[in-house]
Amino acid sequence: xxxxxxxxxxxxxxxxxxxxxxxxxxxxxxxxxxxxxxxxxxxxxxxxxxxxxxxxxxxxxxxxxxxxxxxxxxxxxxxxxxxxxxxxxxxxxxxxxxxxxxxxxxxxxxxxxxxxxxxxxxxxxxxxxxxxxxxxxxxxxxxxxxxxxxxxxxxxxxxxxxxxxxxxxxxxxxxxxxxxxxxxxxxxxxxxxxxxxxxxxxxxxxxxxxxxxxxxxxxxxxxxxxxxxxxxxxxxxxxxxxxxxxxxxxxxxxxxxxxxxxxxxxxxxxxxxxxxxxxxxxxxxxxxxxxxxxxxxxxxxxxxxxxxxxxxxxxxxxxxxxxxxxxxxxxxxxxxxxxxxxxxxxxxxxxxxxxxxxxxxxxxxxxxxxxxxxxxxxxxxxxxxxxxxxxxxxxxxxxxxxxxxxxxxxxxxxxxxxxxxxxxxxxxxxxxxxxxxxxxxxxxxxxxxxxxxxxxxxxxxxxxxxxxxxxxxxxxxxxxxxxxxxxxxxxxxxxxxxxxxxxxxxxxxxxxxxxxxxxxxxxxxxxxxxxxxxxxxxxxx
Ligand code: HEM
Numbered sequence: 001x002x003x004x005x006x007x008x009x010x011x012x013x014x015x016x017x018x019x020x021x022x023x024x025x026x027x028x029x030x031x032x033x034x035x036x037x038x039x040x041x042x043x044x045x046x047x048x049x050x051x052x053x054x055x056x057x058x059x060x061x062x063x064x065x066x067x068x069x070x071x072x073x074x075x076x077x078x079x080x081x082x083x084x085x086x087x088x089x090x091x092x093x094x095x096x097x098x099x100x101x102x103x104x105x106x107x108x109x110x111x112x113x114x115x116x117x118x119x120x121x122x123x124x125x126x127x128x129x130x131x132x133x134x135x136x137x138x139x140x141x142x143x144x145x146x147x148x149x150x151x152x153x154x155x156x157x158x159x160x161x162x163x164x165x166x167x168x169x170x171x172x173x174x175x176x177x178x179x180x181x182x183x184x185x186x187x188x189x190x191x192x193x194x195x196x197x198x199x200x201x202x203x204x205x206x207x208x209x210x211x212x213x214x215x216x217x218x219x220x221x222x223x224x225x226x227x228x229x230x231x232x233x234x235x236x237x238x239x240x241x242x243x244x245x246x247x248x249x250x251x252x253x254x255x256x257x258x259x260x261x262x263x264x265x266x267x268x269x270x271x272x273x274x275x276x277x278x279x280x281x282x283x284x285x286x287x288x289x290x291x292x293x294x295x296x297x298x299x300x301x302x303x304x305x306x307x308x309x310x311x312x313x314x315x316x317x318x319x320x321x322x323x324x325x326x327x328x329x330x331x332x333x334x335x336x337x338x339x340x341x342x343x344x345x346x347x348x349x350x351x352x353x354x355x356x357x358x359x360x361x362x363x364x365x366x367x368x369x370x371x372x373x374x375x376x377x378x379x380x381x382x383x384x385x386x387x388x389x390x391x392x393x394x395x396x397x398x399x400x401x402x403x404x405x406x407x408x409x410x411x412x413x414x415x416x417x418x419x420x421x422x423x424x425x426x427x428x429x430x431x432x433x434x435x436x437x438x439x440x441x442x443x444x445x446x447x448x449x450x451x452x453x454x455x456x457x458x459x460x461x462x463x464x465x466x467x468x469x470x471x472x473x474x475x476x477x478x479x480x481x482x483x484x485x486x487x488x489x490x491x492x493x494x495x496x497x498x499x500x501x502x503x504x505x506x507x508x509x510x511x512x513x514x515x516x517x518x519x520x521x522x523x524x525x526x527x528x529x530x531x532x533x534x535x536x537x538x539x540x541x
Contacts, residue, residue: 063427074103090437093438104248106249112434121432129419129477131414141265143331147331169485192531196531202526203522210341211230217336217486218306220283220308225275229275234342235268236334236338237338237342237518242431246265283309307332342522344487346406347404351397351495352498353523357452366499369390373500401473405521407436407519408436408437409434434475502534
């Protein structure tokens, strides 16, 4: 073997000499050249393969960059400081980039803060990210994810979502609650009129009207225990923020027990269940007494049916491809009550705050509303507002959604497969947060991003309906908010009539614009303002 190698080497040397010298006439040369070529080819092939596999290994397993982690806490210390999570995450992404990996307690998280990233998550790989992480709190409070908001992506969820979009939150259904909205706005104005010239807590009034409209649409009446119900629901919203001890350390349930979270969680779940159970029972009784509602699909039924009636009817008819359990009905009603109330009131609260801080914009919006409605409105009429003539008010609402997206980190998603986003690998079942608040305030996408300036939308086609990823306060793709129209119809009507009937003044020199922690970013301190009647209220208000 050694001799053979020696011979080959000698041949190789001479062949190289010959070949280099340009004389390639003998057989020796052919073998040597062949040997050389094969060697070079093989070596290059192996080297390329090695480099490729290294590259693939590096790229395939390359996770997004992120800050350093502490044992046990992971990156929690980076986001819980003096700032709220969406603000700390924006600051961190300025250092680590628009796609960033964190570990919150035991939970692997990826945070996206750019249009490219949102597009990949909500469009290119929408189906991969069409599910949400189910935490212990969601299990305890949302019927183990048997609902639309948190339900895992799959056939059952798809059907429930269809039920939501076609039956519960369709344009026709939203329109059917017009009288409810008009009545509630009348009631709100009537409650403000006696305070003309006196400071009122407008935040609480806006929360009340939002709760009333949502409750009347979902369960048919301002239920007796409404205040208690919404307060329990408020606790539930805090639990499902994803930032509680039980959810950050799922493998250490004793932590939740020691800190008292577990028992609070269980109590909250039990209370919610009892209240929802009562609502369903009352509706079943009502149907028994009033067969008019049952099985009547006409316009008349549409007018009298609330969303619980609709769900019970679909359950009775058996028209849904899967059996609908009472737990499903309770879970969907809970979804609507939760998602429908706080989001809309938060949006109205910020819109009024910005208008009060910007008197010129307030004047312009009031001028438009007063011109369109005229000087003798008679009664609240939704058409005046929804006819599309209040274009400036709509820009004010858009600008409020941009500067104060009510759900700043949207609702978390989770990937059902390993997937690449912006060339980084996202490990299976990573919690994905979209920092929409950071995107809608990013100077890369918006001029003067921190200024409240509704006119920016005057000559712009950018809107929030899910195809402009720099402005997606309702999310986008399969899990986009199905209640957008429901929410906005209340918001537009309320704002239009508040601006129409009243002039507004603030007692504070500099209005506090601080935000509170939560899934929705409400005002930290209530908005105290002084309304002054501009026109007398109609007699019905
Ligand atoms: C200003 C008002 C509102 C805002 C800003 C808002 C925002 C959002 C956001 C960001 C999501 C998550 C979207 C995603 O993951 O891509 C969502 C989901 C949802 N919203 Fe809204 N929402 C509002 C009003 C409403 C109303 C009034 C209702 C019902 C009456 C509602 C029902 C829902 C439901 C059921 C989901 C879950 C959808 C799913 O997972 O498939 N929302 N909303």
